[in-house]
Amino acid sequence: xxxxxxxxxxxxxxxxxxxxxxxxxxxxxxxxxxxxxxxxxxxxxxxxxxxxxxxxxxxxxxxxxxxxxxxxxxxxxxxxxxxxxxxxxxxxxxxxxxxxxxxxxxxxxxxxxxxxxxxxxxxxxxxxxxxxxxxxxxxxxxxxxxxxxxxxxxxxxxxxxxxxxxxxxxxxxxxxxxxxxxxxxxxxxxxxxxxxxxxxxxxxxxxxxxxxxxxxxxxxxxxxxxxxxxxxxxxxxxxxxxxxxxxxxxxxxxxxxxxxxxxxx
Amino acid sequence: xxxxxxxxxxxxxxxxxxxxxxxxxxxxxxxxxxxxxxxxxxxxxxxxxxxxxxxxxxxxxxxxxxxxxxxxxxxxxxxxxxxxxxxxxxxxxxxxxxxxxxxxxxxxxxxxxxxxxxxxxxxxxxxxxxxxxxxxxxxxxxxxxxxxxxxxxxxxxxxxxxxxxxxxxxxxxxxxxxxxxxxxxxxxxxxxxxxxxxxxxxxxxxxxxxxxxxxxxxxxxxxxxxxxxxxxxxxxxxxxxxxxxxxxxxxxxxxxxxxxxxxxx
Numbered sequence: 001x002x003x004x005x006x007x008x009x010x011x012x013x014x015x016x017x018x019x020x021x022x023x024x025x026x027x028x029x030x031x032x033x034x035x036x037x038x039x040x041x042x043x044x045x046x047x048x049x050x051x052x053x054x055x056x057x058x059x060x061x062x063x064x065x066x067x068x069x070x071x072x073x074x075x076x077x078x079x080x081x082x083x084x085x086x087x088x089x090x091x092x093x094x095x096x097x098x099x100x101x102x103x104x105x106x107x108x109x110x111x112x113x114x115x116x117x118x119x120x121x122x123x124x125x126x127x128x129x130x131x132x133x134x135x136x137x138x139x140x141x142x143x144x145x146x147x148x149x150x151x152x153x154x155x156x157x158x159x160x161x162x163x164x165x166x167x168x169x170x171x172x173x174x175x176x177x178x179x180x181x182x183x184x185x186x187x188x189x190x191x192x193x194x195x196x197x198x199x200x201x202x203x204x205x206x207x208x209x210x211x212x213x214x215x216x217x218x219x220x221x222x223x224x225x226x227x228x229x230x231x232x233x234x235x236x237x238x239x240x241x242x243x244x245x246x247x248x249x250x251x252x253x254x255x256x257x258x259x260x261x262x263x264x265x
Numbered sequence: 266x267x268x269x270x271x272x273x274x275x276x277x278x279x280x281x282x283x284x285x286x287x288x289x290x291x292x293x294x295x296x297x298x299x300x301x302x303x304x305x306x307x308x309x310x311x312x313x314x315x316x317x318x319x320x321x322x323x324x325x326x327x328x329x330x331x332x333x334x335x336x337x338x339x340x341x342x343x344x345x346x347x348x349x350x351x352x353x354x355x356x357x358x359x360x361x362x363x364x365x366x367x368x369x370x371x372x373x374x375x376x377x378x379x380x381x382x383x384x385x386x387x388x389x390x391x392x393x394x395x396x397x398x399x400x401x402x403x404x405x406x407x408x409x410x411x412x413x414x415x416x417x418x419x420x421x422x423x424x425x426x427x428x429x430x431x432x433x434x435x436x437x438x439x440x441x442x443x444x445x446x447x448x449x450x451x452x453x454x455x456x457x458x459x460x461x462x463x464x465x466x467x468x469x470x471x472x473x474x475x476x477x478x479x480x481x482x483x484x485x486x487x488x489x490x491x492x493x494x495x496x497x498x499x500x501x502x503x504x505x506x507x508x509x510x511x512x513x514x515x516x517x518x519x520x521x522x523x524x525x526x527x528x529x530x
Contacts, residue, residue: 074493075495098499098500099496117464118467119468119472119486121484130466130467167454167458168455168464170454170500170503170514171451171452171455171465173500174447174514175447175448175465176468176469176472176487177488178514178517179447179448180485181485181517181520181524182439184481184524185439185520186439186440187481193429193432195429195436197481200382200436200437200440201395201476201477202383202396202397203382203441204444206441207384207440207444207473208469210386210389210445211448211466212466212469214386215462216446216449216451217449220442221282221384221385222438224438224442228341238431249438249443251512252443252513256442256446258509
């Protein structure tokens with residue numbers, strides 16, 4: 001019984017940020033990585049070498065190995081990768097926030113999702129213990145396997161279905177991708193005026209440190225939450241030559257006030 | 266000559282986040298805080314006690330003391346505070362990013378701005394050494410005084426005029442206030458679905474750590490920068506019941522792609 005829920009060998013398909021990180025992390029956690037698959041021979045070799053795996057560029061090579069395969073490819077490529085494994089007996093697991101498990105269950109019996117709620121950058125080390133892993137599977141046994149596997153890396157493993165996972169993914173996009181973009185806008189505004197981006201770093205650090213400890217609505221500062229119309233109007237005027245940033249400034253300011261009022265109700 | 270550019274005693278008007286922080290920081294740096302002024306007796310007393318100052322609720326009390334006064338009140342209150350000091354000989358210094366120095370020069374000869382590019386939260390300690398202080402003054406001698414004062418706290422003191430300061434302030438609003446708001450939206454989406462905000466904290470931490478070291482455009486991840494239309498459309502549909510968040514999702518995604526293309530040119 002214990003044997004059944006253990007995974008000792010996996011293969012990793014995809015050598016992007018997620019594939020790179022998960023292959024490395026599971027390798028370090030004692031899992032054997034049998035194959036690393038990439039359409040690029042160079043990428044396959046590079047990662048395979050790091051994790052003691054065989055580099056593979058042709059998916060059909062690995063479909064006769066019945067272990068668990070982590071599919072770490074872009075969302076729109078998952079279904080064509082899955083198709084290669086139709087009726088192969090391989091346990092397929094994708095790592096996407098917003099693609100349902102159904103894309104895999106259509107082609108194979110044992111399927112699952114292992115979604116790390118984190119942003120990954122190739123080459124940057126990561127502490128996994130607190131990273132939430134959201135898992136889902138076709139059956140209890142496969143779910144237990146995924147749980148055992150994820151718990152090798154993290155203390156925070158949760159069973160979450162595809163719909164809930166998509167909602168959490170949207171929240172993550174606001175918290176991570178979109179806030180990163182606002183810093184891109186800030187960097188661009190600094191750059192346009194020949195100021196150094198570095199000047200903003202202590203502010204960014206402090207903003208995020210507050211968010212680790214405080215409710216973000218309580219942490220909100222700035223002209224919008226004070227409803228300081230004179231400043232807001234002056235800023236909108238300054239942004240007349242940047243209509244998209246101006247529109248974002250307007251929408252975000254209105255929304256900050258709306259959230260403040262909602263939470264003060 | 267050296268004597269002239271030193272400041273040994275200041276008064277602080279306003280006991281909000283900025284007043285609280287600057288009074289405390291300058292007190293710890295060895296400056297005598299003579300008066301702490303607030304319309305609220307309770308607030309004046311509370312801060313005055315911490316920094317060994319006299320609490321004051323009536324501005325006219327301090328206008329005969331010729332030292333430097335830090336005006337840490339909201340932007341729309343600066344001009345009425347300044348009016349109290351007309352022809353008093355007091356050196357007035359405000360701490361606002363987007364209010365010009367002219368609001369002070371209209372009423373007094375010695376005026377300046379000392380704007381810390383940081384977000385302040387009462388009660389939360391702050392490391393000042395790397396916080397940029399943007400200063401401006403009516404004349405060289407007063408500018409030197411402000412420089413000497415600011416350098417007691419920070420290694421990063423820059424002379425910046427009112428127009429440039431406003432532009433930097435707008436950048437800071439995107440990097441700090443607006444990114445904080447996006448985390449508020451994320452928290453709200455988590456809450457709506459009964460998920461814990463805490464789950465997002467490792468993601469927020471990692472997002473920030475990347476921004477300390479990487480160019481934000483290079484650090485951008487997510488469906489928008491990959492131009493993954495299927496995922497983006499699915500997310501927009503999920504947000505149909507939240508039109509404002511939906512609009513922000515759409516605008517931010519379009520803008521992420523635009524920045525990617527612009528920076529790849």
